[in-house]
Amino acid sequence: xxxxxxxxxxxxxxxxxxxxxxxxxxxxxxxxxxxxxxxxxxxxxxxxxxxxxxxxxxxxxxxxxxxxxxxxxxxxxxxxxxxxxxxxxxxxxxxxxxxxxxxxxxxxxxxxxxxxxxxxxxxxxxxxxxxxxxxxxxxxxxxxxxxxxxxxxxxxxxxxxxxxxxxxxxxxxxxxxxxxxxxxxxxxxxxxxxxxxxxxxxxxxxxxxxxxxxxxxxxxxxxxxxxxxxxxxxxxxxxxxxxxxxxxxxxxxxxxxxxxxxxxxxxxxxxxxxxxxxxxxxxxxxxxxxxxxxxxxxxxxxxxxxxxxx
Amino acid sequence: xxxxxxxxxxxxxxxxxxxxxxxxxxxxxxxxxxxxxxxxxxxxxxxxxxxxxxxxxxxxxxxxxxxxxxxxxxxxxxxxxxxxxxxxxxxxxxxxxxxxxxxxxxxxxxxxxxxxxxxxxxxxxxxxxxxxxxxxxxxxxxxxxxxxxxxxxxxxxxxxxxxxxxxxxxxxxxxxxxxxxxxxxxxxxxxxxxxxxxxxx
Numbered sequence: 056x057x058x059x060x061x062x063x064x065x066x067x068x069x070x071x072x073x074x075x076x077x078x079x080x081x082x083x084x085x086x087x088x089x090x091x092x093x094x095x096x097x098x099x100x101x102x103x104x105x106x107x108x109x110x111x112x113x114x115x116x117x118x119x120x121x122x123x124x125x126x127x128x129x130x131x132x133x134x135x136x137x138x139x140x141x142x143x144x145x146x147x148x149x150x151x152x153x154x155x156x157x158x159x160x161x162x163x164x165x166x167x168x169x170x171x172x173x174x175x176x177x178x179x180x181x182x183x184x185x186x187x188x189x190x191x192x193x194x195x196x197x198x199x200x201x202x203x204x205x206x207x208x209x210x211x212x213x214x215x216x217x218x219x220x221x222x223x224x225x226x227x228x229x230x231x232x233x234x235x236x237x238x239x240x241x242x243x244x245x246x247x248x249x250x251x252x253x254x255x256x257x258x259x260x261x262x263x264x265x266x267x268x269x270x271x272x273x274x275x276x277x278x279x280x281x282x283x284x285x286x287x288x289x290x291x292x293x294x295x296x297x298x299x300x301x302x303x304x305x306x307x308x309x310x311x312x313x314x315x316x317x318x319x320x321x322x323x324x325x326x327x328x329x330x331x332x333x334x335x336x337x338x339x340x341x342x343x344x345x346x347x348x349x350x351x352x353x354x355x356x357x358x359x360x361x362x363x364x365x
Numbered sequence: 366x367x368x369x370x371x372x373x374x375x376x377x378x379x380x381x382x383x384x385x386x387x388x389x390x391x392x393x394x395x396x397x398x399x400x401x402x403x404x405x406x407x408x409x410x411x412x413x414x415x416x417x418x419x420x421x422x423x424x425x426x427x428x429x430x431x432x433x434x435x436x437x438x439x440x441x442x443x444x445x446x447x448x449x450x451x452x453x454x455x456x457x458x459x460x461x462x463x464x465x466x467x468x469x470x471x472x473x474x475x476x477x478x479x480x481x482x483x484x485x486x487x488x489x490x491x492x493x494x495x496x497x498x499x500x501x502x503x504x505x506x507x508x509x510x511x512x513x514x515x516x517x518x519x520x521x522x523x524x525x526x527x528x529x530x531x532x533x534x535x536x537x538x539x540x541x542x543x544x545x546x547x548x549x550x551x552x553x554x555x556x557x558x559x560x561x562x563x564x565x566x
Contacts, residue, residue: 082454087455092488355449
């Protein structure tokens with residue numbers, strides 16, 4: 056069993072077998088990060104470029120650590136201290152860096168489709184670390200990995216994604232992945248933040264939080280992107296918290312043995328209360344640890360795939 | 366078209382005797398079983414390690430810790446193969462520091478697997494010693510590695526396949542050598558000339 060593509064651009068179109076391979080591989084890497092020496096020599100000689108055109112803490116550190124734990128050489132690139140400020144185009148930047156002989160590129164960009172564009176410019180393996188509102192596949196994978204570790208399965212579970220559906224790449228990756236694995240998915244948020252064509256995903260849509268989360272196994276809470284609040288997508292944070300915030304009272308509506316997730320960074324007191332974020336059923340920090348294992352698995356599985364083989 | 370000659374080199378009782386003898390040798394060499402831990406290489410090495418552990422328990426009445434190791438992440442040919450091998454779990458739930466580690470595998474061949482396993486064990490800590498136990502030694506080493514305990518030495522050609530079948534994974538039990546020399550098209554001229562020596566007329 057192998058991945059069909061030599062890039063990871065998104066979870067759309069991925070089969071259950073491919074996702075299972077990544078999750079199973081990550082299970083082995085999860086053990087490595089618990090060892091006294093958290094390092095294996097697997098990617099020795101492979102050079103990875105982390106190309107972050109957008110701010111990120113978790114994802115960038117997680118990828119960097121995953122690369123180092125596999126003994127790859129890494130370069131991290133942030134736009135602030137680069138020639139991007141002098142007006143160099145994305146394509147030129149990447150081609151110039153690739154001329155220094157790199158093998159893989161991890162890219163985060165505010166525009167959807169940038170990772171796909173890069174596959175046409177350079178020969179390296181491209182891994183999408185979040186592109187615009189399109190996808191964030193490693194986040195989707197680590198969410199599924201976290202759920203699967205707890206319930207030992209994904210099919211038949213009811214997962215509710217709450218919050219800013221419209222701008223969230225995490226939501227999209229979760230939908231594609233969870234649907235492929237046979238979970239039932241529901242979306243919930245203010246109607247201004249749910250795209251009108253969401254039905255095409257084959258998911259349930261709710262604007263009433265209490266109805267949405269009734270009987271749910273997993274509630275994955277998306278960050279309210281406060282920087283977008285200027286656009287007037289919802290009247291006030293206070294109202295948002297009342298209608299869609301994950302509060303202790305709402306926990307009673309969930310299935311027994313429920314799980315609360317959040318991809319971070321959290322706006323405590325807005326989409327999630329402190330009580331819920333720090334409760335026992337919250338796996339938010341577990342998600343972060345698992346993220347490393349998932350990224351190691353993806354780097355490992357893609358690293359061998361050269362251009363001519365595909 | 367291809368003729369494969371199958372030869373059984375070790376049957377169920379043969380494997381049992383080899384495991385018993387190796388267990389005794391391990392205890393003898395290490396002056397008991399107190400300092401010993403066993404690490405089996407995935408997958409059949411782990412099964413043999415468990416059998417050695419239960420034999421040692423019968424002899425010495427000591428439970429020897431058994432670990433399981435996947436060495437694929439330490440291979441030297443990860444990037445030269447087309448497909449990445451599927452990674453299995455490594456489970457070493459004990460400390461190897463200052464222990465006598467007995468590394469167990471089913472077939473010893475080029476020695477590259479053992480090199481990878483040695484590197485991985487040392488990443489877990491500094492053992493007092495690492496010793497190697499194998500059920501079959503088929504020769505053709507490509508690295509300076511030798512076993513401390515051998516079930517059976519089998520002379521093979523590089524094209525032969527040695528298959529170890531154990532009840533834990535397979536339905537039957539035994540060690541089979543598939544002589545597949547016939548798979549290769551034999552240059553007819555040389556065969557017909559009757560000359561066996563290289564360079565001979």
